Amino acid sequence: xxxxxxxxxxxxxxxxxxxxxxxxxxxxxxxxxxxxxxxxxxxxxxxxxxxxxxxxxxxxxxxxxxxxxxxxxxxxxxxxxxxxxxxxxxxxxxxxxxxxxxxxxxxxxxxxxxxxxxxxxxxxxxxxxxxxxxxxxxxxxxxxxxxxxxxxxxxxxxxxxxxxxxxxxxxxxxxxxxxxxxxxxxxxxxxxxxxxxxxxxxxxxxxxxxxxxxxxxxxxxxxxxxxxxxxxxxxxxxxxxxxxxxxxxxxxxxxxxxxxxxxxxxxx
Numbered sequence: 674x675x676x677x678x679x680x681x682x683x684x685x686x687x688x689x690x691x692x693x694x695x696x697x698x699x700x701x702x703x704x705x706x707x708x709x710x711x712x713x714x715x716x717x718x719x720x721x722x723x724x725x726x727x728x729x730x731x732x733x734x735x736x737x738x739x740x741x742x743x744x745x746x747x748x749x750x751x752x753x754x755x756x757x758x759x760x761x762x763x764x765x766x767x768x769x770x771x772x773x774x775x776x777x778x779x780x781x782x783x784x785x786x787x788x789x790x791x792x793x794x795x796x797x798x799x800x801x802x803x804x805x806x807x808x809x810x811x812x813x814x815x816x817x818x819x820x821x822x823x824x825x826x827x828x829x830x831x832x833x834x835x836x837x838x839x840x841x842x843x844x845x846x847x848x849x850x851x852x853x854x855x856x857x858x859x860x861x862x863x864x865x866x867x868x869x870x871x872x873x874x875x876x877x878x879x880x881x882x883x884x885x886x887x888x889x890x891x892x893x894x895x896x897x898x899x900x901x902x903x904x905x906x907x908x909x910x911x912x913x914x915x916x917x918x919x920x921x922x923x924x925x926x927x928x929x930x931x932x933x934x935x936x937x938x939x940x941x
Contacts, residue, residue: 690716691716691718691787691802691804691805692718692719692756692757692760692803692804693707693711693716693718693804693805693807693847694721694756694804694805694806694807695707695719695720695721695722695724695839696723696756696807696809696814696818697722697724697725697808697809698725698726698728698809698839699724699725699810699811701726701727701730701733701736702840703810703838703840704724704726704728704733704736704744705732705733705735705736705737705740706736706737706840706843707840707843708733708736708737708740708741708744708747709736709737709738709739710740710840710843710847711740711847712737712738712739713740714850718748719743719744719747719748720747720748720756721747721748722750722755722756724749728744728747729744729745753806753814753818753821754877754880756804756806757804757806757876758875758877759802759875759876759877760803760804761801761802761803761874761875761876762786762787762801762804762824762873763804763821763822763823763824763876764783764786764787764803764806764822764823764824764826765805765806765807765808765814765819765821765822765824765825766807766825767813767814767819767826767827768813768827768836768837775819775823775824775914776824776914777826777827778825778827779826780826780829780846780849781849784805784826784849784850784853785853786823787803787805787850788854788857801872801873801874801875805846805847805850806818806822807842807843810839816906817906820906820913821876821909821913822913823873823916826846828846871918871920871921872918873916874917874921875919878922879912879922883908883912886905886925886929889929889932889933889936892936
């Protein structure tokens with residue numbers, strides 16, 4: 674193994690390791706179980722979005738066992754956008770099969786993408802870092818939330834009862850991700866072959882560009898207030914499928930700003 678190809682999850686994590694995100698978890702037992710799983714698989718960044726339970730309750734601590742420190746250090750965020758603002762590669766878990774946001778993949782195709790290298794960085798995780806997102810116990814992630822992910826993973830279950838318990842879904846996903854990482858370390862990567870595409874832009878950078886574009890498109894009449902959300906959702910899905918880099922986002926923002934300047938200059 675080369676000097677820069679560090680094992681992960683493990684004892685020598687990269688500077689921006691995987692963030693595991695739970696959106697509005699309602700069950701303290703689930704939160705505690707997920708904290709324990711994070712400890713099992715070397716995940717050190719647990720993020721909770723608007724939790725609907727006390728993540729530091731006695732129930733949570735009891736289920737966390739040796740993952741109690743992760744509960745204490747868990748980051749709290751008001752919404753998913755804030756929780757993944759500094760992430761570049763985001764995979765969201767969903768049991769839905771009708772999503773038109775981003776293509777739905779199995780674990781073997783979606784999860785290894787979290788481990789792909791940025792060009793010239795070996796297999797060390799990129800500066801922005803990856804995130805694995807799980808939704809609410811009762812209704813998962815909304816379409817708007819799925820649109821913030823670069824990949825959507827669906828865990829294979831029997832069609833008669835496809836819904837998984839939150840902590841069980843996390844366990845299956847982390848176990849699979851750990852297996853893919855071990856395969857990389859042994860020179861036998863699983864899933865699709867890695868392609869040396871530029872590293873995707875951080876989520877906050879892309880969202881700022883989309884906000885600029887929406888403002889301009891409303892100004893020039895391409896978008897109407899009552900249809901703007903739906904049409905911007907399609908644009909967001911398009912850019913998510915392309916996984917554009919920071920340089921490409923900067924190009925888009927430059928175009929938007931120049932178009933705004935030109936439209937304002939010509940307005941009497």
